[in-house]
Amino acid sequence: MTLSKSSLLNGTCAFAIAVGTLLGAAASADAAGKLTIDSWRNDDIDIWRNKIIPAFNAKHPDIEVVFEASPPAEYNASLNAKLAGGTAADLITCRPFDTSLDLYKKGNLTDLTGLSGLENFSDVAKSAWQTDDGKATFCLPMASVIHGFMYNKEIFEELGLSVPTTREEFYTTLKTIKEKSRYTPLVMGTADQWEAATMGFQNIGPNYWKGEEGRKALIAGKGKLTDKPYVDTLTELASWGEYLGKGFKAQKYPDSQNLFTLGRGAIYAAGSWDIATFNSQADFKFGAFGPLPAKGEECYISDHTDIALGINPKSKNMEAAKTFLSWMATAEFAEIYSNSLPGFFSLSNHDVKLSDPVAQEFVSLRGKCKSTIRNSYQILSRGKPNLENELWNASVQVINGTMSPQDAAKKLQDGLDSWYKPGM
Structure with missing residues (x-):
C-alpha cells in the first residue's frame, strides 16, 4: 500500500x-x-x-x-x-x-x-x-510556645483565691497559699538549671525590659544586662525561693511536673508545652495566666x-x-x-x-500583651561564654540565694562583653 x-x-x-x-x-x-x-x-x-x-x-x-x-x-x-x-x-x-x-x-x-x-x-x-x-x-x-503560669483551680477554690491580674496580686496570692495551706505555692526546681531561666527569667523578664524594645537594644549594644530592668528581673526571681517547695534545689523538671499533677502545688511556672502532659496526667481542672506586670503597666509575653x-x-x-x-x-x-x-x-x-x-x-494573651522571644536566642549566644547557658546558672544562683542580683547581672554582662561587639 x-x-x-x-x-x-x-x-x-x-x-x-x-x-x-x-x-x-x-x-x-x-x-x-x-x-x-x-x-x-x-x-x-x-x-x-x-x-x-x-x-x-x-x-x-x-x-x-x-x-x-x-x-x-x-x-x-x-x-x-x-x-x-x-x-x-x-x-x-x-x-x-x-x-x-x-x-x-x-x-x-x-x-x-x-x-x-x-x-x-x-x-x-x-x-x-x-x-x-x-x-x-x-x-x-x-x-x-508561650510562657506563663498554670494553676490548680480546685486549690484556688478551696482557698477562696482569684486569678491574679497584677504583679502585686501575684505575690499576695503566693503569700496566702504559703500561710493558709499545706500546698507548695509555686512549683519549680533549680536542679536542671534551664527551668530557672526558661520558666523564670525569660517568663517574667519581658515585662521589665519591654519585650522587643529591650531585646533589640541588647543586640545593638544600647542596653546592658546590668541595666535596671535586668537587675529588677533577677531581684524578683530571687524572691521566688521562699515560695518554692521543700528541696527545690534538688528538684528536676520531671519532679516539678509530678508535684503539680499530684495536686500538691498551687501555681506552676510554665511553658505551654506542658498542657498535653497535664491533660493526660492531672485529675483536676487547671487554668493559665500570663506573666504579670505591675499595676497600670503594659504587659509582655515570651511567645517563643x-x-x-x-x-x-x-x-x-x-x-x-x-x-x-x-x-x-x-x-x-x-x-x-x-x-x-x-x-x-x-x-x-x-x-x-x-x-x-x-x-x-x-x-489569648497575644491579644492582651505584646509578644517577644527569649532575649538570649538571637546572636547573643554565638560566643563563649554562651549567654543562654550563663542565664541558666545566674537564674539558679539568685533563686538559691548564692549570688546577689547585682552580681549576677554583672557576671552576665562581663561574659557577653568578653566576646560580643555589636554589629560584628
Missing part, C-alpha cells in the same frame, strides 16, 4: 501531538510529584499523616506528601548526613536561629523571600529564620519561636514545595496544627479558635 504525502504529514502531526501530550502529562506529574518532609518531631507523625496531609490533598490532590521523622537528639546529625549525601527531604524542619541560619549560609535552605503567604507572619515570628539583617527569610514559621519548615534547594519539586508552604500559611493549617498540638501555637496572624481551654487562655 502506498501512502500519500498528505497522509504521511497527517500521521506525523498526529504522532507529534500524541508525544507532546504524553510529555506534557509527564511534566505536569513531575511538577506536582512527590514531596518528603524530614522532622525531629517524631511524636506528631499521626497528626501529619491523618490530619495535615489529607487536608492539603483535599486542595492539591496531585501532590503526594510523605512525612518522615528522626528522634529529636539524632535529627541534626541525621539531616547533615543526608544533605551531604544528597538524600535530604524536599522540605526540612527548621530549629530556630543559628542552627538553621548555618544551614542557609551553607546553601542548604532556599530563600523564601516573596513566597505567597509569608506576609501572614509578623517580623517577630520570622526573626528566628532570617539573616541577621532581616533581608532573607529561609523557613516558614510554624509554631511557638519554636519550629518552622524550609525547602531543600536541591528538591526536584520546588514548585510543589512552595505550594505546600503557601498552604501552611493559611488559616486552615493554623487551626489544624494548633488544635492538634495543644500548647504549640501557629505563628501566623490568623485568628484561630482553639478547642483546648487552657491553650486558648495562653493564646
Whole structure:
C-alpha cells in the first residue's frame, strides 16, 4: 500500500501531538510529584499523616506528601548526613536561629523571600529564620510556645483565691497559699538549671525590659544586662525561693511536673508545652495566666519561636514545595496544627479558635500583651561564654540565694562583653 504525502504529514502531526501530550502529562506529574518532609518531631507523625496531609490533598490532590521523622537528639546529625549525601527531604524542619541560619549560609535552605503567604507572619515570628539583617527569610514559621503560669483551680477554690491580674496580686496570692495551706505555692526546681531561666527569667523578664524594645537594644549594644530592668528581673526571681517547695534545689523538671499533677502545688511556672502532659496526667481542672506586670503597666509575653519548615534547594519539586508552604500559611493549617498540638501555637496572624481551654487562655494573651522571644536566642549566644547557658546558672544562683542580683547581672554582662561587639 502506498501512502500519500498528505497522509504521511497527517500521521506525523498526529504522532507529534500524541508525544507532546504524553510529555506534557509527564511534566505536569513531575511538577506536582512527590514531596518528603524530614522532622525531629517524631511524636506528631499521626497528626501529619491523618490530619495535615489529607487536608492539603483535599486542595492539591496531585501532590503526594510523605512525612518522615528522626528522634529529636539524632535529627541534626541525621539531616547533615543526608544533605551531604544528597538524600535530604524536599522540605526540612527548621530549629530556630543559628542552627538553621548555618544551614542557609551553607546553601542548604532556599530563600523564601516573596513566597505567597509569608506576609501572614509578623517580623517577630520570622526573626528566628532570617539573616541577621532581616533581608532573607529561609523557613516558614510554624509554631511557638508561650510562657506563663498554670494553676490548680480546685486549690484556688478551696482557698477562696482569684486569678491574679497584677504583679502585686501575684505575690499576695503566693503569700496566702504559703500561710493558709499545706500546698507548695509555686512549683519549680533549680536542679536542671534551664527551668530557672526558661520558666523564670525569660517568663517574667519581658515585662521589665519591654519585650522587643529591650531585646533589640541588647543586640545593638544600647542596653546592658546590668541595666535596671535586668537587675529588677533577677531581684524578683530571687524572691521566688521562699515560695518554692521543700528541696527545690534538688528538684528536676520531671519532679516539678509530678508535684503539680499530684495536686500538691498551687501555681506552676510554665511553658505551654506542658498542657498535653497535664491533660493526660492531672485529675483536676487547671487554668493559665500570663506573666504579670505591675499595676497600670503594659504587659509582655515570651511567645517563643519554636519550629518552622524550609525547602531543600536541591528538591526536584520546588514548585510543589512552595505550594505546600503557601498552604501552611493559611488559616486552615493554623487551626489544624494548633488544635492538634495543644500548647504549640501557629505563628501566623490568623485568628484561630482553639478547642483546648487552657491553650486558648495562653493564646489569648497575644491579644492582651505584646509578644517577644527569649532575649538570649538571637546572636547573643554565638560566643563563649554562651549567654543562654550563663542565664541558666545566674537564674539558679539568685533563686538559691548564692549570688546577689547585682552580681549576677554583672557576671552576665562581663561574659557577653568578653566576646560580643555589636554589629560584628
